[in-house]
Amino acid sequence: MPLSDDELFVLSFYRSSEINGSLFFGRLARALKPGPIQLDLSRHFADEAQHAWYWTDCIDRLGERPLKLADAYQDRYLEAAGLPMNMMEVLAVTLVFERRVINQYAKHQAVPDLHPEIAATIGRIMEDERWHVQWVRDALAGLEERFGKDHVEATLRRYRAADQEVYAEALREYESRFAFLSAPRREPS
Amino acid sequence: MTVSVDDIRRTMAQVLELPEERVQPDAVLTDLVSDSFLLVEMAIELQEHYDVMFGQDDMRDLRTVADLAGLVHARLSP
Numbered sequence: 001m002p003l004s005d006d007e008l009f010v011l012s013f014y015r016s017s018e019i020n021g022s023l024f025f026g027r028l029a030r031a032l033k034p035g036p037i038q039l040d041l042s043r044h045f046a047d048e049a050q051h052a053w054y055w056t057d058c059i060d061r062l063g064e065r066p067l068k069l070a071d072a073y074q075d076r077y078l079e080a081a082g083l084p085m086n087m088m089e090v091l092a093v094t095l096v097f098e099r100r101v102i103n104q105y106a107k108h109q110a111v112p113d114l115h116p117e118i119a120a121t122i123g124r125i126m127e128d129e130r131w132h133v134q135w136v137r138d139a140l141a142g143l144e145e146r147f148g149k150d151h152v153e154a155t156l157r158r159y160r161a162a163d164q165e166v167y168a169e170a171l172r173e174y175e176s177r178f179a180f181l182s183a184p185r186r187e188p189s
Numbered sequence: 190m191t192v193s194v195d196d197i198r199r200t201m202a203q204v205l206e207l208p209e210e211r212v213q214p215d216a217v218l219t220d221l222v223s224d225s226f227l228l229v230e231m232a233i234e235l236q237e238h239y240d241v242m243f244g245q246d247d248m249r250d251l252r253t254v255a256d257l258a259g260l261v262h263a264r265l266s267p
Contacts, residue, residue: 027230031204033237075225083225085232085248146242 003062003115009177010108011118012067015055017101020074022048028090036142037087040135047128058121073170081162088147089155091140096159098132100167105129107181192239192265197258200238204231214255221254241265 003011025045032038059066077097084090105122108114144152171178194214202209205221212221222228235257236242241264251257 024226024229027226028233031230031234031237078225082245083229083248085229085245086236086242087233089245090229090233 003059003064004180006177006180007118008059008064009067009174010181011055011059012069013073013174013177015052015059015066016069017073018048018052018055022052024074032087037139040139044132044135047132051125051128054121054124058117061117062115073166076166076170077162080166081159088140088143088152091136091143092152092155093159095133095136095140096156096163098129098136100163102126102129102133111181192261194255194258197235197239197261198254200235201231201254201257204234212254214253214258216254217252218254218257235261239265 022045025041025048029038029042029045032041056066074097077093078084081093084093105126109119109122109126140152198212198214199209201221202212205212205227207221218228222231232243232248239261241261243260243264247260251260
């Protein structure tokens with residue numbers, strides 16, 4: 001079953017997003033001092049790069065070539081929310097973003113008659129994504145003492161508001177591309 | 190901890206992979222930083238290196254290398 005143009009766009013969008021996540025975390029992994037956050041962030045960086053490979057491989061197995069997309073979702077995200085300038089802000093924006101990613105992949109998993117290659121790729125990625133949310137949430141909690149619980153919560157609220165704004169804007173812009181994800185959900189077997 | 194502007198310029202030059210002479214005190218940060226990820230990396234690197242802390246609000250009004258060095262100095266001061 002060949003990919004539709006919209007499916008190819010969405011898979012390429014995922015690939016591009018994973019590449020950008022990897023580049024971002026790679027830079028941070030380079031800057032951080034040794035310690036628990038450096039350790040987990042380095043694994044996160046490797047996961048994102050691996051996910052980009054999974055999507056590249058998935059698209060190839062489906063007989064297509066990834067589209068080169070001009071701008072990345074993360075760029076809009078950071079533009080709306082402002083650049084994070086310390087590790088607490090980085091972890092806060094990451095937590096909000098990772099939750100959005102999990103929701104997006106879960107929505108895609110529920111598409112009727114999803115191609116097995118795509119389902120398998122999302123399944124592999126979702127295992128890592130759950131860990132991403134867990135480690136970032138734990139690390140953020142560990143920084144509450146240093147930054148203040150109220151400040152951490154205010155930062156999360158600010159990034160959640162930006163998340164809503166950027167996601168709504170992306171849905172409007174890519175409405176036709178993502179429409180197939182809104183098809184009636186598959187009943188759990 | 191005593192830190193000179195030159196120390197900070199050196200650290201910045203290393204992260205930005207630029208010759209030190211390009212990271213002059215009056216150089217505009219946005220002219221030195223090619224992308225937003227690099228700016229985040231530089232901010233984190235400075236905080237890790239000098240064991241200081243600053244956030245988005247502190248960075249908003251910074252324009253030049255000297256401004257950023259001033260912020261690091263201010264955070265280092267007791």
